[in-house]
Amino acid sequence: MPHARPVEAPRLPSWAPYVATGLVLTSLGAGALWTACHIAPDAVLHNAALFAHLTCLVVGFGAVLTVDWVALLWLARRCELRDVLRQAGHVHVPIWTGYAGLVVSGVMLEPDLSSPITRVKLAMVLLIGWNGLLAMWLHARLTEDPYRFHLGVSTLTASLSQIGWWGGDADRVRQFPLMHFVQLAAGQAVATCRCPARLLDMQVIACLWCCHGHCLSGSG
Template identity: 50%
Template sequence: MSDHEGTAPERLVSLPADPRPVPSLIITRTSPPGGGVLPRWICFLATGAMVILGWAAAVWTASHLTADPVLHTVALFVHLAALVGGFGAVLAIDFFALLWLSGRRSFPDVIQVADGLHALIWAGLAGLVLSGVLLQPDLSAPLTRVKIGLVLLIALNGLHIQAVQHRLEQPAAVASRMLLTRSVISNMLSQVGWWGAMAIGYLNSQN
């Protein structure tokens, strides 16, 4: 499965409010046939449940599927391309966030970059998981199991970051120390997940 493997996907940076509304690609409020609006926490839980089910399905498939050499080679190429796209987008957003914190970029600049790369992060994570299924991971190896766990952590943490960011976009929430603390912790977890999964993938490739 894999690597930074944004959830983000994931958007990695949860920052204070901007006057422009920022659309969410993962957690949204939807209108049921009756005309009401589902609470955001229900959408969040439903999306999280789908992520967990998708992750479990990928793990099960990887343990029962054997790819031929040609398909394995194609999957490896897709895996590396997804890593470059997804993890590269994560690092780009964090880099712009650091520039904003240092006063070299405005907050709208960070929002614009994050909006543009948000879908790429989730697409990269999905590509890593789907291609990783065809790479015949050794699920009996402890490191591989840790890597698979990190993939799930990255995805769920990405959803959490989006939820926190939605709260931070509300003017009254900017001064909330709790929300800012959750944002920082989530960003750190995301980095640990991506770097950890990538490192384990590299070590496994050397065996």
């Protein structure tokens, strides 16, 4: 009597876990929006959240740019594809840490959901998350078979990454009250400085910083 073959469990497509993660990510984003609409942080908490927001932007987007830079070196035939994959594998943690920090700190920034610009920015944040999952799927496929290069998907992923990161938080930089810290530091230095020449230099530098900050705030 022939032996019955064991029934193999159907395998999920390679992209299925990433889609499931994306759905969870979207649900968490909706929860973050609901939370943002039901809290009223004071000015101190708002400024602290804005500082954390910009810090996470530097961490996350900076890690993305390192991968893009190595990819450009590969296109210029200055390195191998495995170097790009290795760099991408090293920065998954800072990228997703920065992204999560952007979402959490953004809850404290009181987004105006009635503004079309805010809606576009929120769409960009969601785009970053889904595109990041696409990049992770692509990284796994290329790691398994680096000779099967998905040029179209890679180009799309890199383009969406730049659009999402630049479009999502470009205007937050000039909102941070940096001038207050510059004026405070300059005032403290002036108070402790004993050299008249240095005293004048510090006053001029503080004045230039303040004028520059006024121009930035007035240009928006």
